[in-house]
Amino acid sequence: MKAAIQLTGVSKVYKDKKAVDNLTLSIAEGTVVALLGPNGAGKTTTVSMILGLHKPTQGTVKLLGGDPGDVRVRDRIGAMLQEVSVIDGLKVSESINLFRSYYEKPLPLNYLLKVSNLEAEKDKMASSLSGGQQRRLGFALALAGDPEVLFLDEPTVGMDVTSRQLFWDTVRAMAGKGRTIVLTTHYLDEADSVADRIVVINNGKIIADGTPGEIKSETTGRVVSFVAGPTVTSDALYRLPGVTDVEWSGRHVKVFSNDSDRLIRALVEGKFEMRDIEIHSGGLEDAFQALVQQAN
Numbered sequence: 295m296k297a298a299i300q301l302t303g304v305s306k307v308y309k310d311k312k313a314v315d316n317l318t319l320s321i322a323e324g325t326v327v328a329l330l331g332p333n334g335a336g337k338t339t340t341v342s343m344i345l346g347l348h349k350p351t352q353g354t355v356k357l358l359g360g361d362p363g364d365v366r367v368r369d370r371i372g373a374m375l376q377e378v379s380v381i382d383g384l385k386v387s388e389s390i391n392l393f394r395s396y397y398e399k400p401l402p403l404n405y406l407l408k409v410s411n412l413e414a415e416k417d418k419m420a421s422s423l424s425g426g427q428q429r430r431l432g433f434a435l436a437l438a439g440d441p442e443v444l445f446l447d448e449p450t451v452g453m454d455v456t457s458r459q460l461f462w463d464t465v466r467a468m469a470g471k472g473r474t475i476v477l478t479t480h481y482l483d484e485a486d487s488v489a490d491r492i493v494v495i496n497n498g499k500i501i502a503d504g505t506p507g508e509i510k511s512e513t514t515g516r517v518v519s520f521v522a523g524p525t526v527t528s529d530a531l532y533r534l535p536g537v538t539d540v541e542w543s544g545r546h547v548k549v550f551s552n553d554s555d556r557l558i559r560a561l562v563e564g565k566f567e568m569r570d571i572e573i574h575s576g577g578l579e580d581a582f583q584a585l586v587q588q589a590n
């Protein structure tokens with residue numbers, strides 16, 4: 295399959311901080327890829343370099359076979375970035391029409407208003423929209439040119455439930471038309487339900503890459519949680535087999551381990567005071583935690 299995006303040995307250094315570290319990544323046309331990673335992992339920097347907004351310190355980036363800065367390439371992409379800058383003095387529909395005018399074959403205004411759930415706001419000044427509404431406007435603007443490749447950086451932050459559902463339905467419809475979609479998100483359940491492929495980034499490097507199913511199965515059964523009695527301490531838990539992390543919420547504790555079978559035996563044999571024991575079988579959230587813990 296043809297690559298819509300190809301990064302080869304890409305690094306980005308800001309002063310003394312290596313935000314992206316020798317990243318090689320190929321994204322096939324027509325796939326929906328979610329970039330996941332903790333704050334500061336390098337997701338936004340990676341997306342900025344693919345879009346040609348930042349130059350890599352090292353390595354090469356190809357977007358639709360060309361240079362991301364090339365106008366002919368830019369005409370075929372759409373991006374919804376974290377900060378949506380609305381144009382002062384324009385109404386919502388005027389803003390969308392302005393963007394539509396940049397492209398040869400724009401999507402219809404009514405369709406863009408509908409999928410961004412902005413029909414009722416179309417005559418309002420763009421600058422008067424709420425934060426969530428401005429993000430939806432950003433989505434409409436990103437879609438205006440009916441892009442072949444769509445970038446969505448933390449797209450649903452601040453969106454209400456209805457807008458969020460409509461948003462993902464539209465993204466799925468775009469994917470159904472064979473468009474390539476790259477998104478970053480902190481909502482792992484969203485990545486799980488919409489992405490064909492998940493790439494986990496930590497400290498500027500890829501630490502996992504696969505389908506949501508593969509990512510989850512790699513780490514299945516890694517979290518044992520229970521309500522701990524007063525004698526249970528983090529130190530004691532960390533001494534148990536394969537434990538990589540211990541997270542407390544009141545007396546409820548989540549123990550991350552890469553060998554949950556031995557962990558459970560050790561908890562029982564060690565007579566740890568526990569009740570409401572649960573073994574989580576590989577939710578993406580837990581898989582993600584375990585992966586990041588292992589990598590650090």
Ligand SMILES: Nc1ncnc2c1ncn2[C@@H]1O[C@H](COP(=O)(O)OP(=O)(O)OP(=O)(O)O)[C@@H](O)[C@H]1O
Nearest residue numbers: 308311312313331332333334335336337338339340
């Ligand atoms: N313009 C900049 N100047 C200096 N350092 C920067 C700059 N932009 C990003 N960084 C640093 O590079 C690292 C990666 O940042 P980046 O924004 O790419 O992470 P992220 O994965 O998108 O994080 P988040 O989930 O918080 O959005 C961070 O340590 C950040 O502080």
